[in-house]
Amino acid sequence: MASTGGGSLLIAWQLKDKTVLIVGGGEIAAQRIDSVLTTDACILLVCPSEGLSTRTAQLVSIHSTRITHFDRLFSGRGELTNVDMVLTALDDNERSRDICELCRERKIPVNAADIPDLCDFYFGAQIRDGPLQVMISTNGNGPKLAALVKDKIKSSFTGKEGEAITKVGRLRSQLKERAPGVGGAVGKKRMRWMSSICEKWSMDDLAMLDEPAMSKLLEEGWEKNRVPSPKEILETSGTTTSMAIAPSHIVISGVVVGAICMALTLVLKRR
Amino acid sequence: MASTGGGSLLIAWQLKDKTVLIVGGGEIAAQRIDSVLTTDACILLVCPSEGLSTRTAQLVSIHSTRITHFDRLFSGRGELTNVDMVLTALDDNERSRDICELCRERKIPVNAADIPDLCDFYFGAQIRDGPLQVMISTNGNGPKLAALVKDKIKSSFTGKEGEAITKVGRLRSQLKERAPGVGGAVGKKRMRWMSSICEKWSMDDLAMLDEPAMSKLLEEGWEKNRVPSPKEILETSGTTTSMAIAPSHIVISGVVVGAICMALTLVLKRR
Numbered sequence: 001m002a003s004t005g006g007g008s009l010l011i012a013w014q015l016k017d018k019t020v021l022i023v024g025g026g027e028i029a030a031q032r033i034d035s036v037l038t039t040d041a042c043i044l045l046v047c048p049s050e051g052l053s054t055r056t057a058q059l060v061s062i063h064s065t066r067i068t069h070f071d072r073l074f075s076g077r078g079e080l081t082n083v084d085m086v087l088t089a090l091d092d093n094e095r096s097r098d099i100c101e102l103c104r105e106r107k108i109p110v111n112a113a114d115i116p117d118l119c120d121f122y123f124g125a126q127i128r129d130g131p132l133q134v135m136i137s138t139n140g141n142g143p144k145l146a147a148l149v150k151d152k153i154k155s156s157f158t159g160k161e162g163e164a165i166t167k168v169g170r171l172r173s174q175l176k177e178r179a180p181g182v183g184g185a186v187g188k189k190r191m192r193w194m195s196s197i198c199e200k201w202s203m204d205d206l207a208m209l210d211e212p213a214m215s216k217l218l219e220e221g222w223e224k225n226r227v228p229s230p231k232e233i234l235e236t237s238g239t240t241t242s243m244a245i246a247p248s249h250i251v252i253s254g255v256v257v258g259a260i261c262m263a264l265t266l267v268l269k270r271r
Numbered sequence: 272m273a274s275t276g277g278g279s280l281l282i283a284w285q286l287k288d289k290t291v292l293i294v295g296g297g298e299i300a301a302q303r304i305d306s307v308l309t310t311d312a313c314i315l316l317v318c319p320s321e322g323l324s325t326r327t328a329q330l331v332s333i334h335s336t337r338i339t340h341f342d343r344l345f346s347g348r349g350e351l352t353n354v355d356m357v358l359t360a361l362d363d364n365e366r367s368r369d370i371c372e373l374c375r376e377r378k379i380p381v382n383a384a385d386i387p388d389l390c391d392f393y394f395g396a397q398i399r400d401g402p403l404q405v406m407i408s409t410n411g412n413g414p415k416l417a418a419l420v421k422d423k424i425k426s427s428f429t430g431k432e433g434e435a436i437t438k439v440g441r442l443r444s445q446l447k448e449r450a451p452g453v454g455g456a457v458g459k460k461r462m463r464w465m466s467s468i469c470e471k472w473s474m475d476d477l478a479m480l481d482e483p484a485m486s487k488l489l490e491e492g493w494e495k496n497r498v499p500s501p502k503e504i505l506e507t508s509g510t511t512t513s514m515a516i517a518p519s520h521i522v523i524s525g526v527v528v529g530a531i532c533m534a535l536t537l538v539l540k541r542r
Contacts (some may be wrong), residue, residue, distance in 0.1 A: 258529025
């Protein structure tokens with residue numbers, strides 16, 4: 001069981017067709033805009049133009065269809081009409097506090113960058129690769145370490161994870177078309193088969209599933225109630241399976257190289 | 272820049288002194304309880320006793336101070352008074368839908384396990400190690416792959432990350448006591464020095480910082496405006512620094528072993 005208490009509830013907030021208000025235009029605002037651009041939300045940015053950092057101004061101009069910029073200070077509760085989330089990025093505690101109070105009255109989730117105690121939620125370091133999103137939170141114990149953990153996680157990825165997830169999503173849809181039905185026996189059978197594929201195949205192999213390979217996998221696997229190997233499916237459909245170099249291979253190669261060198265040395269010496 | 276659109280906003284929701292209502296008592300409810308126990312929220316669980324899974328019943332009895340169980344069906348909007356978040360874990364779409372609508376009316380964030388479209392937020396695979404929390408979301412493309420990515424991330428960790436983060440948090444507090452002041456020049460100097468330590472020291476080294484080592488680090492590092500090595504601080508304060516084996520070491524060891532074996536073979540053969 002996980003250790004209890006003291007942590008946050010890490011969740012994936014849905015912002016499709018929602019409106020997020022960002023107040024302030026500095027570096028933190030740019031970070032917030034980046035985070036919200038990950039979603040499909042509309043962004044309202046309230047900040048006098050002279051307060052925009054270079055990066056914020058750039059984002060506003062690149063994403064002009066997603067971001068509406070109001071060149072003025074936050075003007076009061078009227079700003080909150082039809083807003084689903086508020087993020088303040090101000091260097092002014094008092095104004096942040098006022099905005100938080102207005103949000104609280106209307107039960108609008110709010111994050112104030114400069115007043116952690118008033119936040120409904122925090123941000124963390126994030127990784128995104130297509131449909132894959134990873135968030136790292138240190139619960140306020142240092143953003144630097146969150147960034148280091150993020151780098152560590154990133155370097156453990158092969159870079160094919162996002163694609164693998166996309167392909168598995170597509171395979172699952174095709175399987176559902178082939179064997180429709182919600183819940184019950186067929187649903188469970190689908191889930192078991194998909195799980196077995198994900199367990200037997202590496203991420204890199206899953207990422208290589210193209211349309212012909214998917215059809216072959218469903219034909220040779222699902223229809224025959226078995227779990228084919230990546231080799232069986234990918235090689236015949238024109239792609240080649242991934243090759244991972246195991247640490248044992250490195251050791252063996254080293255031993256062989258050492259042996260050859262020593263043999264040459266001794267043989268040449270004897271002459 | 273991150274790829275835009277189509278994703279979720281991954282956030283760390285704060286639930287200190289908040290109340291979370293969970294409706295339903297099966298396996299999903301147990302998972303929800305586990306997630307919420309990570310935080311400091313009070314949990315209200317509404318489900319007839321006969322509907323509790325073994326695991327849910329166990330959690331209710333172990334965490335009796337955190338979880339209040341109401342042995343009945345969800346009775347209507349009265350249940351939502353003073354509730355800050357609602358999680359339904361029912362096998363009954365219609366009841367889930369009704370509860371979601373009541374939540375929407377009162378602007379209470381809600382997750383309905385059986386109706387993704389009505390959810391304000393989703394859950395993902397999670398890792399917790401003390402103050403460190405990691406969440407993995409595939410944005411609905413398969414929980415199995417989220418679990419695989421989670422395992423991959425876990426195996427890239429040394430297991431010292433949580434402790435390292437705790438120690439860095441403590442070091443930062445001690446530094447703030449020694450050099451107080453919010454923002455401004457001293458705040459920036461503190462941040463720079465802490466960042467340099469986190470960059471120069473490995474997680475395993477940071478995890479070994481005990482009280483005497485922290486004092487020494489502040490004395491020899493902060494006060495002298497330099498970044499001491501882990502060796503300098505940890506060895507003299509009675510702990511030993513961590514040793515990582517680089518791949519190059521493996522290769523060199525292999526070469527040496529191979530050379531020795533071949534030398535022995537040739538020498539023995541000559542006799």
